Amino acid sequence: MKKGLLSVLAVAAVAALVGTPAFGQAKKVKIATEGAYAPWNFTDPSGKLAGFEVDLANDLCKRMNAQCEIVAQDWDGIIPALNAGKYDAIMAGMSITDKRKEVINFSTPYAATPAQFVVLKSSPLTKALPLDTKVYSLKTMTPETQKAIDAVKAAFKGKIVGVQVSTTHANFLETYLKGIAEVRPYKTTEQHDLDLTAGRIDAALASQAYWKPMLDKPEGKDMTIVGPGFVGGLFGTGVGVGIRKADAQLLSEFDKAIVAAGKDGTIQNLSMKWFKFNVTPQE
Amino acid sequence: MDIDFYWSTFLELLTGVPLMAQLVSLSLAVGFVLAVFVALIRLSRWRLASGIAYGYVYVFRGTPLLVQMFLIYYGLGQFEWIRESFLWVFLRQPYWCAILAFTLNTGAYGSEIIRGGLQSVPWGQIEAARAAGMSGWLLFRRITMPIGIRQALPAYGNEMILMVKATSLASIITMLEITGIAQRLISQSYRAVEILVVAGVIYLMINFMLTRLVKWLEHWLSPHLRDAPVVATPAAALAH
Amino acid sequence: MELLSWGDKGWGDELFFATLMTLAVATAAFLLGLVFGSLGAAAKLSRHGWLRAIADGYTTIMRGVPDLLVIYLFYFGGSALVTYVANKWLGTSGFVGINAFTIGALAIAILSGAYSTEVIRGAVLAIPKGEIEAARAVGMSRLLLFRRILAPQALRYALPGLGNVWQLALKETALISVTGLVEIMRQSTIAAGSTKKPFTFYAAAAVLYLVLTTLSTYAFQRAEDRSMRGMRRA
Incomplete structure (x- = not known):
């Protein structure tokens, strides 16, 4: 008797907590973005989410005939929270990597940009x-690539490099600069920019598509890109939509929509609007 | 159950303990001095200084530690004159920013604990000391201070545990202590729950040891409350 | 100053709504924490050893583990647990999401519940034994004794302690910013990142928290005074 009552209570409590459970295949898609990675995605002063991926998400949803809700989510928990069922897809400038593919699926890439280092204009690194x-x-280690990496290693000896946690950029530093430079993990790219300007770190590594618009803003007037750009290998094949492994249906719908948006020039238009250069993946 | 995974996570997280221990011990040590200082000012008759000390305690107890840390770390870096001053030698390092935030925070809470301890020293004992001819600094050093601190110890022990817990916030300003390492591991394997549980166990172990230490300190500092040791005399042995 | 103004250009209105969110989460967490606290205190005062052991385990863990870890744990593990339960007993399939508000409120409720447990337990123990014996002697039933003697007095003794628990809950809400809930802290971080003026916005956040803690200190003081009406004063 008591047990019966207890389980009824437990079920009632769960039902109360759950709110809107995602029963079956309703045409509602919840997409997470970071809201702090301009111009990919950011929050404007009126508190609304905006940016390349927000526009693109709305376009893709129209193509998929789905009702979309875009939510902001802290970057370092963005994959576990997807698998925990907090939302159905991630569009947050996330590169497709083998490591991530172990835990989630990715759509075909909708953008591809190289990783680059940024320093202050006054820094000796601009010369080094x-x-x-x-x-x-990085896909195949040609002598040329090896030379570029060696140059980076030599220049960053004993320096402090900032990077956002859980990114391919952080993996790059872990792999190639471990023991050479001190790597500091930040929760957001905006925070490593604050510290770069403040002089706490010597350089920061992020995607070119993040840096280009950033350097055009008044806040970025003292910063400049140095060294070579890197793609492929641990940087993955580009930026794609992250989707739970169980959601094969959603994956194929996103794939179709992205291919269509690439063909009719929507991605290029949006990318010119937000990045001022084309980020459409080139095969 | 994946014992190997838990074990390697445990070992990896342990490498964050030295940094955590440094943060805790340095902040607590400097914070204690600050706390005593502030408590004395607040108990003094010097109105203005007492008011300023009150303001400090009020602000640091009334706002979350996370806000204080962000204000010190990101906030102060906003000003060029700070970046050009000698302070920047320290403030440019997350390590010292974390220590500064923790010290100021524990100094505020600690001062209230010590103030309570000092105020709880029984009047009779102070009167007795006065009657014995003690006054001023001697009275404070020999009677008020030791008794007050002893009274404050249990509450201060609590504050130490809170400090151990608070160091997890240092991970938010790029420090790789236990929680920082846990986050790095999560970003590598995405097995969040398991890693967090292991981290929790480490914190529990540390706090358990700290609690023991404080209990032992309390015991050691209150010989007057213990039973007199029974000395086995030859006579007593003979009686059996 | 323009940065803190109302409307589309400034962040004033966002910060205001974020403050309401902080208050809402803190209130929900505090009230739920009182429920956990009452259960915990009842378990700690129970005759059954296993109940006492569970309650002791609960308070020890919550007091020994950083709040940030508890919040992360709820954040990452909470949904998985609810999904499991829902799939098993409610017959749903697939993932069940819990929103950031519920997660945050629940995590802080569990944390503040541990503190409430100790406060309520202390308050119940502070009631003079003689009064309970007297109530029994006049033939009160257990329920009546609880309603007329135990509960009202325990509440009075517990008020100052609960005031502290509330302040703790209020300040802990800053940590839920890591789950993406837009409360004061998260809103300030967003604004600081977007304007590159961290000092301005974190100082604004500090002021908002100070206002909240000051107002609640005052409110609890009023409540305490009221509850002490019938007491003798020295």
């Missing part, structure tokens, strides 16, 4: 590691 406009792929 001059800007190299070439982009090197």
